[in-house]
Amino acid sequence: MNTLFHYGSIALAAYKVFAVIITIASMAGIVYVAKKSGEMRRASREAKRLREKPEDALRAVSSSLAFTQLKDNTIQHWQKIVEKLGNQQGEKDYKTALIEADALVDAALRVNQFQGETMGDRLHSVPVGKISSLDGLWKAHRVRNEIAHDPHYIVSPREGHDMMKVYKKALDELGAL
Numbered sequence: 001m002n003t004l005f006h007y008g009s010i011a012l013a014a015y016k017v018f019a020v021i022i023t024i025a026s027m028a029g030i031v032y033v034a035k036k037s038g039e040m041r042r043a044s045r046e047a048k049r050l051r052e053k054p055e056d057a058l059r060a061v062s063s064s065l066a067f068t069q070l071k072d073n074t075i076q077h078w079q080k081i082v083e084k085l086g087n088q089q090g091e092k093d094y095k096t097a098l099i100e101a102d103a104l105v106d107a108a109l110r111v112n113q114f115q116g117e118t119m120g121d122r123l124h125s126v127p128v129g130k131i132s133s134l135d136g137l138w139k140a141h142r143v144r145n146e147i148a149h150d151p152h153y154i155v156s157p158r159e160g161h162d163m164m165k166v167y168k169k170a171l172d173e174l175g176a177l
Contacts, residue, residue: 074108074177085164094164106119123137
């Protein structure tokens, strides 16, 4: 009788271990299914929204296409700007380069759908933290405005170089380079 009780307690212990393993596996399965279900529900809602508003789907596709085109054009244009500056680094060259770089950043802001009529308005609409160089970008944009509105404004090579670094960083952060 004692051995029967002994084997029974071993069997019960093994059953408890088995039950715990099955319970843990079941709970993991439930979590997995709940996660996938949520993802599917979100995808279904998004698909339904796009079916109901085809202009949103068109906007998403055209935005993606515009972003790809922007990146290709920006890379080419940026290389031309840098190439020109590599050949000549006079005040006039920096003025031209800063105006062109500012236009590239403005195009990147538009494609990233920052709202506003002017680049200044679009810079105001950039959320804090989206562009880490936002303060520098504001300064570079002000320098660009000085260049555009004051023909006697002097850009030192140091200032021009610093502003170009700011524009490059902003273009990188906006995904345009």
